[in-house]
Amino acid sequence: MIEKALKGSKKYWLWVLFLLSIIFIGFLCYLYQFKVGLGITGMSRDVSWGFYIANFTFLVGVAAGAVMIVLPYYWHNYKEYGKITVLGEFLAVAAVTMCLLFVVVDLGKIMRVFNVLRFPTPNSVMFYDVIVLNGYLLLNLICGWTVLHSEYKGTKYPSWLKPIIYLAIVWAPSIHIVTAFLYQGLPGRHFWLTAVMAPRFLASAFSAGPALVLVAALLLKKVANFDPGKKAIDSLAKTVAYAFIINVLLFIFELFTAFYSGIHSHQAPIKYLFVGLEGHAEWVPFMWIATILAIVGILLLVIPSTRKNETTLVLACIAVFISCWIDKGIGLITGGYTPTPFETITPYRPTLPEIGITLGVWAVGFLIMTILYKIVLEVKSSKELVVKYEGVLYKK
Amino acid sequence: MYNAEKVIPFIIILIIFFTIPMWLNFGRLEAIPQPELPKEEKKCVESKEYMRAYHMKLLDNWRKKAIRENQHLYTASNGKNYTISLQRTCMKCHTNKEKFCDKCHNFVITHPDCWDCHIAPEVAKKWQ
Amino acid sequence: MAIKRRDFLKLTGLTLVGTAASAAVGDLLTRGEVKAQEYATPPEALKGKRWAMVIDVKKCKEGQKKGCGKKCIEVCHYLHNVPSIPDKKKEIKWIWEDEFEHAFPEQTDEYLEEIFKDVPFMLLCNQCDNPPCVRVCPTKATFKREDGIVMMDFHRCIGCRFCMAACPYGSRSFNWFDPRKYLKKVNPEYPTRTKGVVEKCLFCYERLAQGKLPACVEACPEKALIFGDLADENSEVSKILKERVALRRKAELGTGPAVFYLID
Numbered sequence: 001m002i003e004k005a006l007k008g009s010k011k012y013w014l015w016v017l018f019l020l021s022i023i024f025i026g027f028l029c030y031l032y033q034f035k036v037g038l039g040i041t042g043m044s045r046d047v048s049w050g051f052y053i054a055n056f057t058f059l060v061g062v063a064a065g066a067v068m069i070v071l072p073y074y075w076h077n078y079k080e081y082g083k084i085t086v087l088g089e090f091l092a093v094a095a096v097t098m099c100l101l102f103v104v105v106d107l108g109k110i111m112r113v114f115n116v117l118r119f120p121t122p123n124s125v126m127f128y129d130v131i132v133l134n135g136y137l138l139l140n141l142i143c144g145w146t147v148l149h150s151e152y153k154g155t156k157y158p159s160w161l162k163p164i165i166y167l168a169i170v171w172a173p174s175i176h177i178v179t180a181f182l183y184q185g186l187p188g189r190h191f192w193l194t195a196v197m198a199p200r201f202l203a204s205a206f207s208a209g210p211a212l213v214l215v216a217a218l219l220l221k222k223v224a225n226f227d228p229g230k231k232a233i234d235s236l237a238k239t240v241a242y243a244f245i246i247n248v249l250l251f252i253f254e255l256f257t258a259f260y261s262g263i264h265s266h267q268a269p270i271k272y273l274f275v276g277l278e279g280h281a282e283w284v285p286f287m288w289i290a291t292i293l294a295i296v297g298i299l300l301l302v303i304p305s306t307r308k309n310e311t312t313l314v315l316a317c318i319a320v321f322i323s324c325w326i327d328k329g330i331g332l333i334t335g336g337y338t339p340t341p342f343e344t345i346t347p348y349r350p351t352l353p354e355i356g357i358t359l360g361v362w363a364v365g366f367l368i369m370t371i372l373y374k375i376v377l378e379v380k381s382s383k384e385l386v387v388k389y390e391g392v393l394y395k396k
Numbered sequence: 397m398y399n400a401e402k403v404i405p406f407i408i409i410l411i412i413f414f415t416i417p418m419w420l421n422f423g424r425l426e427a428i429p430q431p432e433l434p435k436e437e438k439k440c441v442e443s444k445e446y447m448r449a450y451h452m453k454l455l456d457n458w459r460k461k462a463i464r465e466n467q468h469l470y471t472a473s474n475g476k477n478y479t480i481s482l483q484r485t486c487m488k489c490h491t492n493k494e495k496f497c498d499k500c501h502n503f504v505i506t507h508p509d510c511w512d513c514h515i516a517p518e519v520a521k522k523w524q
Numbered sequence: 525m526a527i528k529r530r531d532f533l534k535l536t537g538l539t540l541v542g543t544a545a546s547a548a549v550g551d552l553l554t555r556g557e558v559k560a561q562e563y564a565t566p567p568e569a570l571k572g573k574r575w576a577m578v579i580d581v582k583k584c585k586e587g588q589k590k591g592c593g594k595k596c597i598e599v600c601h602y603l604h605n606v607p608s609i610p611d612k613k614k615e616i617k618w619i620w621e622d623e624f625e626h627a628f629p630e631q632t633d634e635y636l637e638e639i640f641k642d643v644p645f646m647l648l649c650n651q652c653d654n655p656p657c658v659r660v661c662p663t664k665a666t667f668k669r670e671d672g673i674v675m676m677d678f679h680r681c682i683g684c685r686f687c688m689a690a691c692p693y694g695s696r697s698f699n700w701f702d703p704r705k706y707l708k709k710v711n712p713e714y715p716t717r718t719k720g721v722v723e724k725c726l727f728c729y730e731r732l733a734q735g736k737l738p739a740c741v742e743a744c745p746e747k748a749l750i751f752g753d754l755a756d757e758n759s760e761v762s763k764i765l766k767e768r769v770a771l772r773r774k775a776e777l778g779t780g781p782a783v784f785y786l787i788d
Contacts, residue, residue, distance in 0.1 A: 037719035038683070039700030044613030048688040048698055108683015108698065108720025115663040115682050126662035126686055187656055187777040188692025265630070341694040341774075342622060343629035346613060442561075461563040463677050466669055468569070468733040471562040479566070484713050512718035513678065515605075520712035 001145075001152055004378035005371045011223070012374065019367040026360010029353040030105060038108055041354040046346035047337040049106070051358050054329035056102035058208070059365075060179045061201060061328060063095035063136065065209015067172035068239050070143075074165050080232040083380070084217050087228075089144030090372035091213055092172075096137040098365035105357050125181045132175045139168035144372070152379045176201045183336065191269035191335040194257075200250040201328070207244035208324040210236050211317035216373070218314055224377050237313055241301035244320050248294055251327070269335040272345065280345045283334055290326035293319040429503040432495040440489075441472045452508070455482065482514050491517050568735035573755035574672045575651065575727055576782040577741070578764050580748045581643050587746035588644055594621065596646060596740035596749060600725075603739050605716040607706030616697035618725040619648040619740055627773060627785075645785065646749070648740075649674060649695040649725040650773060653780025657687035657696065666722075672754075672782060673727045681721040688722060692774050693781075696724045754782065 008016075033040050043050040069088035072078035081088075107113060121127050143165050150157040180198035187193065214236050220226040258266040271277050273287045300306045300316035307313055334348050350358070397403065412419070440447050442454065461467040462480040470478045479485050490496045493516035501508065511519075565571070588594070600606070600619050609615045624640035625632040627647055655674045657666050665680035666687055688696045702719045710716065714730070717723050728738035736742070741751045752761035761784075764770075770784035 037699070037701045039614055039719075043700070045615060045688075045697055046613070046694065048685045103684075106684070108685070108722075109681060109718075110720075112663075112680070112682045115665070115680055119663045119680070121662050121664050124660050124662040124686070126660065126684065130662070182686070183689075186660070186690045186692075187779065188774060189689065336689070341629075341692050342626035344626060457561075459677075459679060462733075463675065463679075464667070465563070466671070466729070466733070467563040467565055468730075469564045469566040471564065473561060480563075481713075483715065509718070513715040515710055515712055515715060517712065520710055523707070523710050 001149060001375055001379065004375045008374060012370075016367065016370060019363045019370065022363035023360050023367065026357050026363060029356035029360065032353055033105070033357060034110070038106075040351060042349045042351045044346055044348065046340040046344075047334065047348040049333055049337070050348055051330065051333075051350040051354050052102045052106040054333040055358055055361070056099050056106070057179060057201075057332060058325050058329040059095045059099045059102065060133070060176055061205030061324070062209045062212055063092045063099065063205075064172045064176040064202070065205040065207070065211075065243075066092040066095075066140070066213065067169055068206050068210045068243070069213060069236065070165070070172075071169050072235075075169060078235075080229055080235060082229075083226075084213060084228050084232055084236070086144050086148050086376050087217060087373065088209075088213050089140045089147075089168075090376065091209070091216070091369060092140040093137060093144065093372065094365045094369040095209075096133055096140070096175075097368055098361055099133055100137070101361045101364060102358075105361065125178060125185065128178050129175075129182060132171065132178050136168070136171050136175050139164060139171055143168050148376060148379055151383065154383070173202060176205050183332070188341055189336045190265045191332075191338075194254060196250050196254060200247060200254075203243050203247035203250055204324045204328050205243075207240050207247055208321050208328075210243070211240045211320045211324075214240065214317045215314055215321070216369070218310055220373065220377065226377055226380070233310075233313070234308065237301060237307050237317075240317060240320060241298070241307070244294070244301070244324075245298060247324070248298065268339050268343075272338045273331055273335050277339070278345055280338075280347055282347045282349060283331065286326050287331055290323045290331065293323035294327075297323060426503070429499040431497075431499040432492065434489040434491070437489040441470065441476075441478050441485075455486075455510075458482075482510070487517050494518060566733055566735075570732045570735055570737075572671050572732075572753035574653075574753060574782065575732075576672070576752065576754040576761050576784065577648075577651075577727075577738075578750040578752075578761050578770065578784045578786060579646055580746075580750070580786045581640075581645060582786070583746045583748035584646060584744075585643050587744065587748055590745075592745050595743040595745065597621070599739045599743035602709070603711050603714060605703075605707055605710050605714055606723075607703040607716075608708075609701075609703075609706045614700040616699065616703065616723065618697075618723075619646060621645065622647050628771065630774070630776075631771070640787075646740075647693070647695070647773075648783060649727075650693055650779065650781030650783045651725075651727055653782065654778060656690040656692065656777075656779060660686045660690040662686065669729070673729055674724075675726060675729065676723060678715075678717055678721050678723070683720040683722065685722060692777055692779065696722050698722050 041050055041052075066088035069081050069085055073081040073085045104110060104113065116127065116130055143161065146161050147157045177198045180201040183189070183192040184194060184197035214233065217226070217228040217233065217236075221228060255270065258270055268277060272280065273283055274291075275281070276284050297316045297319035300312050300319070306316065337346075337348070339345055442450075447454070458470065458480045461470075468480050470480050472478060487493070493511065497510075497516075515523075597619050601608070601617075604618060606616055606618050621644045624643060624645060625637055627645040651672055651674050653672070655666075655668060658668050658674060661667070662684060663680050663682055665677045665682070667675055667677070669675050683698070685698055688698060699717050699719045699721055703717050707716065728736070728740075731738060737751050738749075741749045750760055750764060752759035754762055754765075756762060764786070765784060768786050769788040770786050772781040772784055775781060
């Protein structure tokens with residue numbers, strides 16, 4: 001099947017070339033970082049995780065979110081998702097690959113990465129995160145590829161796949177729960193020390209993941225003549241809406257706890273992010289952009305006419321996606337590290353090479369997604385019966 | 397075999413390509429490295445043969461014992477005691493990394509990263 | 525000569541099995557050559573069950589007035605090849621000085637702030653009883669020794685910095701660059717670190733093994749830093765803590781810090 005990705009229009013190759021050039025720039029930046037050290041990033045003694053881990057956390061969500069499509073299709077036999085299920089699975093593949101790459105570029109001693117496996121440490125959440133992420137990558141690759149291959153051959157997928165599909169469904173939330181546990185079990189980081197972290201991660205995942213699939217599906221409809229089905233799009237839009245509203249609600253609950261309790265240390269990171277603290281307001285504009293996007297997204301998704309209109313729906317999904325990215329990415333990380341354990345503020349700003357590497361990793365993800373989606377489209381279209389009768393195209 | 401006239405030459409080309417280092421160095425005899433041994437001390441912690449073959453294993457075990465198990469004293473097979481420390485024990489006799497360690501390491505093109513952290517005596521001298 | 529696919533696969537499998545077997549046998553052969561060697565704790569080593577430090581902040585203040593020049597920091601950072609990096613954001617420190625409101629942010633009020641206005645607080649790794657950094661480390665590169673010291677195995681650290689996120693005391697530093705550039709002079713008896721690993725105070729485990737007290741304790745002309753075994757009732761630290769008022773940083777987090785600050 002892989003040969004399907006090797007033939008394509010000029011536009012397809014231009015897009016691939018564009019991604020490859022960004023990957024190349026990112027790779028050069030990484031070589032620089034490899035040589036000089038992580039000091040080329042904006043991270044510091046006080047803010048020791050930054051843009052990489054922010055993107056990692058967000059993308060774990062995107063990967064887990066794909067389950068919102070896979071689950072109804074296989075578990076509830078929701079046939080409308082038949083065409084986009086494999087898109088969800090392959091999105092998960094691309095997203096988890098990006099996650100792993102973000103962890104790798106964040107390591108100080110990359111040559112020793114396999115120490116995690118050589119010295120398994122069950123008391124470390126990171127140990128479980130490595131297991132669940134790699135497991136999820138493998139499961140989705142197996143499920144997506146096998147189902148697509150069966151379709152390619154014109155048969156139903158083999159019966160041994162069924163338990164693996166169910167396992168992948170159950171596995172999906174685990175990757176995000178474990179990732180939340182990385183943060184919520186740390187003493188002394190007030191912004192992270194909250195039981196609502198894991199559910200909030202899941203809610204944002206179940207909105208950002210499907211939002212991306214939705215945008216991708218509608219984009220493919222436009223550029224590649226792929227029809228995801230009207231009902232599928234509508235159902236998916238509702239999933240995004242519900243999950244995102246729950247995400248925002250959970251955040252408001254956090255606000256209530258912090259401000260009604262009056263506990264200063266719980267308020268400080270939130271104040272830093274939204275209004276600035278002690279003269280530091282590095283991320284205030286970003287957090288307000290996220291807030292406005294969240295409001296716009298919810299409005300567009302809740303009002304039936306805008307949800308059913310494809311243009312406004314895509315806008316809503318992009319708004320939700322970016323809002324989640326700011327909030328769960330950089331907001332979560334800088335909020336966790338601010339104020340420092342000494343109740344001081346050390347500002348963090350990513351540097352250019354850091355952004356270069358980040359873009360490079362994103363480009364790798366998009367390249368994987370492009371190749372996999374291309375294969376999907378080719379396979380699906382080759383199965384479609386098209387008859388030309390008296391100059392008119394008839395589709396089956 | 398199908399296309400034998402194409403396959404066989406290609407296999408030969410491949411074999412030649414992958415053995416290039418061998419052909420390029422054919423007949424060239426590099427002098428076997430002669431690391432400079434300490435003048436005062438005649439005996440290392442273990443026998444010459446053992447050290448030659450297993451010094452990296454010994455050093456790794458030293459690290460594990462000293463750092464992870466707080467056992468900083470090594471009793472060699474001849475009963476002599478040594479403090480476990482690369483810089484305070486090994487390098488007191490082997491006073492020059494370039495003339496000792498590097499000699500063989502360079503010959504076999506291996507670059508252990510010991511010296512990223514541990515300070516070779518000659519490097520320490522230059523520093524001050 | 526036509527090798528059937530089936531035969532080819534069989535041959536491949538056999539080769540793999542053979543390779544694995546020979547590797548295993550080879551391993552057995554070399555194992556036999558490693559002689560039985562013994563390791564022990566040196567007899568002169570200081571032995572304790574729960575090492576701890578008590579810091580008398582008043583004495584520290586007096587010492588600074590007399591011009592001690594913060595010998596504890598100087599000696600520690602020299603002996604352990606801790607680089608002095610000008611960029612505060614990337615700096616590395618094992619022991620350093622800070623103000624009361626930064627050392628004890630949750631206990632600060634205007635009166636205490638006034639009382640402790642010019643009092644230096646020497647901060648270092650608290651060598652916790654229940655260290656969060658050890659809990660989160662994915663490779664056991666940082667671990668707790670039997671005598672309570674939270675150790676670092678620099679050979680094993682992968683530089684993920686999870687421990688830095690977990691430490692509520694900001695005691696850990698990361699090597700953002702090659703630290704050697706920032707060392708003016710070195711102690712040839714101790715290694716430096718390499719870029720990409722995390723480091724912190726290790727309670728001078730290497731000096732304890734030689735029967736010496738931690739460098740900062742020995743260096744302080746005022747004897748403001750006192751080191752000893754909490755498990756020993758008769759040790760100096762135990763006696764002092766029975767009589768005087770001491771604070772521990774963020775004790776409410778359950779980490780069980782082993783560094784005490786005498787404030788009376």
